[in-house]
Each structure stands twice: as structure tokens, then as C-alpha cells.
Amino acid sequence: MRSIELTAPAKINFRLDVLRRRPDGYHDLRMIMQRIDLCDRLSIALTDEPGIRVTCGREGVPDGPGNIAWRAASVLLELSGKPGGVGIDIVKNIPVAAGLGGGSSDCATVLAGLNDLLELGLSSEMLMEIGVGLGADVPFFLYGQTAIAEGIGERLSPVTVPAGIWLVLVNPNVPVSTAWVYQNLQLTKRDEEPILPCFYGSINDICTVLGNDLESVTIPRYPVIAEIKKRLLGAGARAALMSGSGPTVFGIFDDEAAARAASGILAENGQWFVVPTRTL
Numbered sequence: 001m002r003s004i005e006l007t008a009p010a011k012i013n014f015r016l017d018v019l020r021r022r023p024d025g026y027h028d029l030r031m032i033m034q035r036i037d038l039c040d041r042l043s044i045a046l047t048d049e050p051g052i053r054v055t056c057g058r059e060g061v062p063d064g065p066g067n068i069a070w071r072a073a074s075v076l077l078e079l080s081g082k083p084g085g086v087g088i089d090i091v092k093n094i095p096v097a098a099g100l101g102g103g104s105s106d107c108a109t110v111l112a113g114l115n116d117l118l119e120l121g122l123s124s125e126m127l128m129e130i131g132v133g134l135g136a137d138v139p140f141f142l143y144g145q146t147a148i149a150e151g152i153g154e155r156l157s158p159v160t161v162p163a164g165i166w167l168v169l170v171n172p173n174v175p176v177s178t179a180w181v182y183q184n185l186q187l188t189k190r191d192e193e194p195i196l197p198c199f200y201g202s203i204n205d206i207c208t209v210l211g212n213d214l215e216s217v218t219i220p221r222y223p224v225i226a227e228i229k230k231r232l233l234g235a236g237a238r239a240a241l242m243s244g245s246g247p248t249v250f251g252i253f254d255d256e257a258a259a260r261a262a263s264g265i266l267a268e269n270g271q272w273f274v275v276p277t278r279t280l
């Protein structure tokens, strides 16, 4: 096998708690992470020509070594010790710098794809260990199921949620730097850290646990996020929350018809990226 076509899904956070700042500058987090059916498409090929080529063609996403997919390919190619190179073409459908983990997902997809193509036989644990050095959300995408993620995102445990929950994603087309958000976060002392349940039998159950500590940084800087939340609720969402460091907001809906109707209403704005999607 010389080439492979794969999808790289986006994620949302049903919950994101920032627990504490660590001496290394990172933050200890506790998140409920969910993959969704909005995907980049990657073609990954082994080439006779040495070196790594990544093309994406999306403004704001570098083509060369600055691309996280390039870095993933570089690590595995070097580990393989094989001659030749790798070519990666990315069709970017996931908004960039949007709190949807698009870069991390591309990275995880390249790690898994090249593990096969280069016949490396690395276990998922080994891929996850390599992945966390490249991006905090990479282990989650390799894990491949809904999870509670702790530490910087590398400690994962499974969570059960209803299948195929309908969502509407709304992104106001302003990129938000994750680093900026964490730099501006004012941590308040938490009284306790109640254990997050790992079983959610209904949409109602999920709505009771929703929360994102990073809204306190991103919303004051981008008030349009609060406006989007209000508009989603007005259009029938059961709940609406910012994902990751933002600015993308997701609304949770009872069914496909409700999600599509709301999506039509929100899209009337004309300036926002609006898409109905489902959880994976």
C-alpha cells in the first residue's frame, strides 16, 4: 500500500474545567471531549522522492514544517528509517483556530495513517505518547471515542453518551489563539472538584454538565460569542456553549429537523460559518 485517504474529525468540549496552572506553564484541565461529523480529508502517500510535502491551501494554515501534519510525518518517517518521503494533501473543512481541534485531528490522522503505510506496528499507546508531544488534543483523536481528558489532555477515560446527537456549529470567522486565551485566564480558587459522571443516558443529562471556563476570557474579548449563544437558544437549541478556547459555539438540538431549521435561521446572518452536524 502506497497511499491512503482518511477523514480527520473535529471535536467539541461538552465541558472544560481549568483546574490549576502547572509549574511548566501548562494548565491541568478536565474536559469532556466529543468527536463530531465535520471532517478534514487527508490523502497521505509514500513517495520515492525524499522529504515531506504538505499542501493545504487554506489561509492561516502553513504548508511546510509549520503544519502539525508535517511534524507528525517527520517523527514517524525518522522512526521508520526508510528511504523516500511522504506527501500529504489536506482538504480543510474544519474552521482554523476555532476551538474545534482541527490541527490536532490532522496530526492524529497522519500518525495513524503513516503507522499503517510505513508498517511500523506502533500501539495506540505509543502513538498517543508521540502525539502529546505534538499537540495536547492529539491523544484524544487517537483514542477514537468520547472521553474525559485530564492532565493537559493526555489522560483519557471513556464516557458514554447518546449516539448521534444533533448540533449546530456557529463560527463568527474570527480566529482565536489558544495561547492568548490561556495567557489571559484569571484562575479563581475552586472549592472542590466534583467527579464528572462517565455515563450520560440522555441529552438532558449532558445539558446538566455543560460548562467551559475559557468562556470567561474569550467572550469579553469577542462579545459576538454571547450573541451567537443567544441566537442559538432563540432558534430552539436545548443549550449552547463555546467549544475549547473558541470562538465556535455549538447548540444542542433534539433532532435533525430542529437542527436544520435553526441552522437556516442562523445562516441568514450571512457573515458566520454555520453548519448542522452530529456527534460521532
Ligand code: ATP
Binding pocket: 060, 061, 062, 066, 067, 068, 069, 090, 095, 096, 097, 098, 099, 100, 101, 102, 103, 104, 106, 107, 137, 176, 178, 244, 245, 246
Ligand atoms: P486547539 O483548540 O487545539 O488549539 P484550534 O481548533 O483552536 O485548536 P487549529 O485549527 O488546530 O486550532 O489551529 C491552530 C493553529 O495551528 C493555527 O493558527 C494554524 O496556523 C496552525 N496549524 C498548523 N497545522 C495546522 C493544520 N493542519 N490545521 C489547522 N491549523 C494548523
